[in-house]
Amino acid sequence: MHIFWTIYLGILGTVAIAFLIKGLRTLSLKVDFIISVITWIGLFGFVTNTSILTPLVWKIVFVGGLLWDVLFSYIGKHDDGEEALVDLSESTKSILTGITLFITLGPLYYGLYQYAF
Incomplete structure (x- = not known):
């Protein structure tokens, strides 16, 4: 099971680096990147069983992140991929966003929860 967590950690790190290389044009993208790095550090602590900061900090990071x-994801305006979603209803877009969040970020927040609590 540890190898899957390590692979997931590597995928998240690679995506963060790709976004950094692509460029962070808006303030919300910069804040998102910073939050992503902080949550990645928490997941790294969970995966490697390393104590980084205190559990209280990770509880705050878990809830805030x-x-x-x-x-x-729901309120932010994103330029990438919008043309693919033009023909879909708002409820379908919301459902797809929720499913995507659950699949891609569910393991991150599960790990952060385990690490914090």
């Missing part, structure tokens, strides 16, 4: 990701 989860709220940010949900709000950023």
Whole structure:
């Protein structure tokens, strides 16, 4: 099971580096990147069983990061991929966003939860 967590950690790190290389044009993308790095560090601590900071810090990061990701995904305006979703209804877009969040970020927040609590 440890190898799957390590692979997931590597995928998240690679995606973060790709976004950094691509460029962070807006303030919300910069904040999202910073939050992503902080949550990645927490997941790294969970995967490697390393104590980084205190559990209280990771509880705050867990709640704050989860709220940010949900709000950023549903409320934030994104330029990438919008043309693929033009023909879909708002409810379908919301459902697809929720499923995508659950699949891609579910393991991250599961690991952060385990690490914090």
